[in-house]
Amino acid sequence: MLQGDKMSKLLVKDKEVVVPGEILAEGMDNLPGVGTYRDENEIVAGRLGLTYIDGRTIKLIPLSGKYTPKRNDVIICKVIDINFSGWRVDTNSAYSAMLSMKDATSAYIQKGADLTQYYNLGEYIVANVTNVTSQKLVDITMKGPGLHKLKGGRIISVSPYKVPRIIGKQGSMVSMLKKATNCRIIVGQNGLVWIEGEPDKELLVEKTIRKIEEESHLAGLTDRIQRFLEKETNIKLG
Amino acid sequence: MDEDLKKHVVMLLGSDKRLDGRKPLEYRKPIKAEYGFTKTAEGSAKVNIGETEVMVGIKMEVGEPYPDKPDAGTIIVGAELLPLSNPDFEGGPPGIQAIELARIVDRGIRESKTIDFEKLCIKEGEKVWLILIDIVTLNDSGNLFDASALAAYAALQNTVFPEFDGEKVDYGEKTNKKLDLKNIPLSVTVCKIGDKFIVDPTTEEEKVIDARLTVATIEDGTLCALQKGGEFPLTQEEILKMIDIGVERGKELRGVLKNG
Amino acid sequence: MVYKKRLDNRKADETRLVEAKVGVIKRADGSAYFKFGNTWAYAAVYGPRNLYPRFLQDPSKGILRCNYNMMPFSSRGERVRPGGSRRAKEISMVTEKALLPVLDLNEYPNSVVDVFIELPETEAGSRTAGINAASMALADAGLLMKDLICSVSVGRVDDKLLVDLDYLEESYEDGPVADVPIAFLPKSGRIALLQMDGLVSKEQLAKLIEMGREACKKIYDVQKKALKDKYKVAGDIDG
Secondary structure (H helix, E strand, O other), X not given: OEEOOEEOEEOOOXXXXXXXXXXXXXXXXXXXXXXXXXXXXXEEEXXXXXXXXXXXXXXXXXXXXXXXXXXXXXXXXXXXXXXXXXXXXXXXXXXXXXXXXXXXXXXXXXXXXXXXXXXXXXXXXXEEEEEEOOOOOEEEEXXXXXXXEEOOOEEEEOOHHHHHHHHOHHHHHHHHHHHHHOOEXXXXXXXXXXXXXXXXXXXXXXXXXXXXXXHOOOOOHHHHHHHHHHHHHOOOOO | OHHHHHHHHHHHHHOOOOOOOOOOOOOOOOEEEEEOOOOOOOEEEEEEEOOEEEEEEEEEEEEOOOOOOOOOOEXXXXXXXXXXXXXXXXXXXXXXXXXXXXXXXXHHHHHHOOEOHHHHEXXXXXXXXXXXXXXXXXXXXOOHHHHHHHHHHHHHHOOEEEEEOOOXXXXXXXXXXXXXXXXXXXXXXXXXXXXXXXXXXXHHHHOOOOEEEEEEEOOOOOEEEEEEEOOOOOOHHHHHHHHHHHHHHHHHHHHHOOOO | OOOOOOOOOOOOOOOOOEEEEEOOOOOOOEEEEEEEOOEEEEEEEEEEEEOOOHHHOOOOOOEEEEEEEEOOOOOOXXXXXXXXXXXXXXXXXXXXXXXXXXXXXXXXXXXXXXXXXXXXXXXXXXXXXXXXXHHHXXXXXXXXXXXXXXXXXXXXXOOEEEEOOOHHHHOOOOOOEEEEEEEEOOOOOOEEEEOOEEOOOHHHHHHHHHHHHHHHHHHHHHHHHHHHHHOOOOOOOOO
16 A cells, blocks of 8 residues: 555554564554554554454554453452451452442441451452542442352452453353353453352363463354363253 | 362362362372573472472582581572562562471481481581572472472482582582482372362462471381471371371372482 | 684674573463573563552552572572672662663552562573563563563673673683673664673774674564464364
């Protein structure tokens, strides 16, 4: 493509792994999307990532990195502190979150009540992020469908960037996992996954999730996982 | 979830299973020992047990003997839990965890009499060889005790004396003289969770163990060192059972250490 | 005696055998090792994560904290006493300053990105190996980075200008020697680290910087390949 005297050239394909400083395109035709930046005549990678060419925009999908709390995310947290106004939780990121009494449950909590009766130290909860300030102060709520304390089962940690693949389009991947193993599974946007069911099946869920993590950037993932599960469980999933 | 985690682990052990699918007395795979990973040490070995990785390097020094043993050299074991290997490790001088690790490994080597300390004597009362064994953790995914002990013993097998002209050690010149080793010790840490025993705990399992017993043995199964850890007391029966497990698993782990 | 040929037969602009691998420490958020011949550095990144004590926190951005350390058995001579020396503290600091220009830590206020550099084997060029490893580890950790950082030691032995001095060259005693560790942002060619010990003329230094820049282009390729290798398909994955 020619534009005036300068040649515009896209130097990378879609779904290519690129490193910081790598030149992705020359010329003014393309636009720098998330994870990239423009340096005069070039569009450059601003992180390690996977290219995603969206029309004229070049974006980079992260391949690694820790979770950063975002509004409306449903996350799995661990209670690490209790004070007189509520609970402080670990969000599996650099920032803890605050659950205040008024957001803790749909029932009314009396002032001076024993808060450990609701959520105790070391317990895990599924919560919704309601607010993140510029200073990364995070508020969460337990009021809402699907938000509750977790009992039993086990928790594993995955890369937060793999969560979309583990959930799948409209939840298709995690539904397939649930169907194949008869386990209850909750996937937190922050990379924590809760699994509960028969011990062998819990292990299979973990194995499958690790497989999804490793192969997430390759084509045909859903089919491969389906075949894998069918082989392991002798259940037809198609 | 440590309480919940413990309940879960105990339940799984009830059916002889663990979180990662292993049997209770099964070690992770692979277990690898790589000898001589660095040219700067007089002896070195890197050991992997599953994803746990530990390096041991040995430097030899000439120094004065202890006054109560003027004709013998000795070993000095140090351990560093590097912050690089575990997000919870802080830098700074060795804490009690690192000190215990070093002393357990020391005990296993010293009490097995694998090294004849008198053979390290150069000039009685004046000059003896000191074997400085340094343990350094690279990745902590559980069971640093056994990985460190294995790496230390493997490093000893790999060690050669540097040149010594009577006055100074020449580290640039290595001799062909290896350490004369007998009775290679092997360490197995047996852990108790609920009323079941496991070996080779992962980081998660280490959070819920009640007690542990590190059992060091020599080739014929004779015990040469023991260390109990953890907050819960053990019955005599349990200790004897754990020793049995330690001796038996020790025999299997020995295959990782090549001979000589 | 004039230094004619390099003792290990390398060309003047040739580095020792270089090796790099990413993802070598599983518990870390990012990790890598880098070797120049027998100098071997591991780097592990933890972060962004909580920073204590509180007074160290910066409300406008995350801070970078580097710690360089030689393992006790890593030196050609005597055992290195653990606990870090003044030299190690200085290297930690210049490493930190070398890595900062490419990092964007604005997204992580009040937190810290910890970089730990540990060397099992050192034979000259340890700080440069450390920087190369740290640079890959930071990228592996998914941090926003506008470029990698590449580092090498250039220097002068007698009248020879050389890339990647080894131990014998650094300690050459029969003539003037200069050891110049240098680090670049490969894309812009800007210099992020520059130190010099020894005797060198301005003209020689200018030439050395050029040689360093060229050598670092090759190092960038090695780092790039190591990063991409971690995320590529490994054989047949059909199950």
